[in-house]
Amino acid sequence: MNSFLALRDQDLDAFTGERRRAVRSRVERNLRTAEFIGSLVELFGPVVGNTLSVLGGGQAAYDGEPVLRTLTQVDDDDPFGSPPAGPTGPGEIVR
């Protein structure tokens, strides 16, 4: 084996066990942090952007998902509500 390869093997031998594991866990921690920050940005980024836009005098570019809105008749799928109006009107039994 040439001297440079022997040198490389010696270097690699030094980077084993605990040192190698320590570097790996630092990488994993970095990735978890990046993932967490990414999901925060994904969640709140549009809202923050919108707020800044409005504060700057502009128009809201992002309406966001509607959270609360008035239910229309079509949306109302509540099984415990009144039955929908049929062709014959409520209360009338069709035989």
Place this chain on the structure above:
Amino acid sequence: MEDMDIVQAYRAHQHATCFQILYDRYAGKVYSKALTMLHKQSEAEDATQEIFTKVFLSLGRFEGQSKFSTWVYSITYNLCIDKIRKSKRNRDLFATELDDPPDKAEEVPDEALLTMQVHELRYVLSQLTEGERTLLLMKYKDGVKVKAIADLLGKNESAVKMQLKRIKEKAKRIHDKRFASLT
């Protein structure tokens, strides 16, 4: 299992096992190359950590046009060169040949360096400048092609070859001065 298969599996599911396999495959090589360029174990470990973080965060952009190993090594070299540039301690690595005209000495054969004992090689390397040491180790320890070194350093191939030729001469001189009398 091929690297690309593991990369695709990691991209799809973010499995810790895929991370583990790729890390185990490349950690030693990346560390060795970082040590070649940065020379200190602690700096090489920090660089290895940064390189792997960068690799896994950028996996979405890896399209498989080059081999995964080539892509990892280019990230390794770019990050290490950035670190060296920031520390401004390796100006000679990026110096041009124009400052130093070529000499006419006969080329030292590679065998003269490759057949040294490891402790002799360590001594010789310790006597070279950081730039010289990095170039020599990239070529002979990491097996990087002259063209790739030239691309990494933004030089042309003949400039790198000339620089390597001089470094080998200097290394041989240092070796002979210290060890020739002992044999």
